Amino acid sequence: MLLPRVIPCLLLHKGGLVKTIKFKKARYIGDPINAVKIFNEKEVDELLLIDIDATREEREPHYQQIEDIVGEAFMPICYGGGVRSIEQIQRLFSLGVEKVSLSSAAIKNPKIIEEAAERFGRQSIIVTLDIKKMGFRKQYQVVTHNATKNTGQAPLETALRMERLGAGELLINNVDCDGDMMGYDIKLTRQITEVLKIPVVALGGAGSLRDLQKVIQNGGASAASAGSLFVYQGKLRGVLINYPSQSELRALFQEEIL
Amino acid sequence: MIAVIDYGIGNVKSVANMLRKTGHDSQITSDPLVVEQADKIILPGVGAFDAGMEQLNQSGLLDALNRRVLKENTPILGVCLGAQLFANSSEEGVKAGLGWIDSNVVKFDFSESDKPLKIPHMGWNYVNLDKKHPLFEGVPEPMRFYFVHSYHYACNDKSNILATSHYGYSFTCAVVRNNIMGVQFHPEKSHKHGMQMLRNFAERC
Secondary structure, eight states: BBBEEEEEEEEEETTTTEEETTTTEEEEEEEEHHHHHHHHHHSOOEEEEEETTTTTTTTOHHHHHHHHHTOSSSSSSEEEEESSSSHHHHHHHHHSSSSSEEEEHHOOOHHHHHHHHHHOOOGGEEEEEEEEEEEETTTTEEETTTTTTEEEEEEHHHHHHHHHTSSEEEEEEEEETTOSSSSSOHHHHHHHHOOOOSSSEEEEESSSHHHHHHHHHTTTTTTTESHHHHHEEETEEEEEEOOOHHHHHHHHHHGOOO | EEEEOOSSOOOOHHHHHHHTTTTEEEEEOOOOOOOOOOSEEEEOOOHHHHHHHHHHHHHHHHHHHHHIIIIIIEEEETTTHHHHSSSSTTTTOOOOOOOOSSEEEEEEETTTTTOOOSSSSSEEEEEESSSSGGGGGGSSSSEEEEEEEEEEEEEEEEGEEEEEEEEEEEEEEEETTTEEEESSGGGGGGGHHHHHHHHHHHHHH
């Protein structure tokens, strides 16, 4: 019996943890290590750790901080942000990270996916596509650099290309849904999961446990990731790290158990 | 002292981290002399079977490992690919395995299934014991562990099956023969369940 994965997404910014709305308005949430310790207690499935500045600032990941965080984590961790070379990926794995996510580097230099998958195994190489409706025709496009650059690429073709190159998983993040807690973009998720063989992780918009269920049942996602849902409580968005219990998750995904 | 074998493949740091949380120091090593002196050995690993055997061959650790494990009965725990290397062979590659557990490693086969499941089998799954063993002593129930793999054990000698899990069908996820133990899942990333298992390995096996 395999339950779909539910993955808190933690955003790193200036040494702390933040939560954004549409990739903007970064609000300080707390200390990452403290959050990881609470997520240990809650026995979360996995954690997604994204440095939202590294790519835009064209700098290296903060290795020491990542090592400190991973050293406290009793669950698998996927790190993303500023990764663009095999050497960086190697170094991240040596710190204890399980999976590395590539985003703008995967678009700019697709060969790195092929090389990394060959060297480290497909299951450890994740491609993240940030997706936003652009232009007067409001078409979905893949964006990078914290949604400040439009690649002009369509999500579906890009997703298929990443799968062919050897990505083990695809994370799709709808920028317009980020932080609004109004539900995932089920339609977009469905379009992609229908054609991809690799697992798709959906991110952006989760406001309730029911949303997680929907994106898995109706969107076809293999895993649901969320930020606000697991760091906020109530309408006023008071900061409270939270995560559903095992029995809640079992009840939620009863029909999805494989 | 527990030696965590570093043969350039897999996440040795996480294993050492989790052992440290249980109060047990370990030494990450690729030095045969350290292996010679270790009380216990852990062989981690992720990635492809042939690459794993190749790396292990090149590491210069094979003689020491064979002697410690087969002649001196030193307890060894294989994790994920590390466990698969104990088999005779794998469908994933052409190289011979260590042959410590009479078995072959086979790919998940959903060809008979109406709704083929995704490969790899990735995420948390429940584990059922086939027999009592100190390695699983006191692991909180229901036992859940984190898995990431596309291949699994097929034991020729059924007495080597220690535990099974279910993904499309029931498959062997833990094996044992005397001092040799292997688990397909990742105890180093499996919260209190994995922590108890590594503590057991350090204290009871």
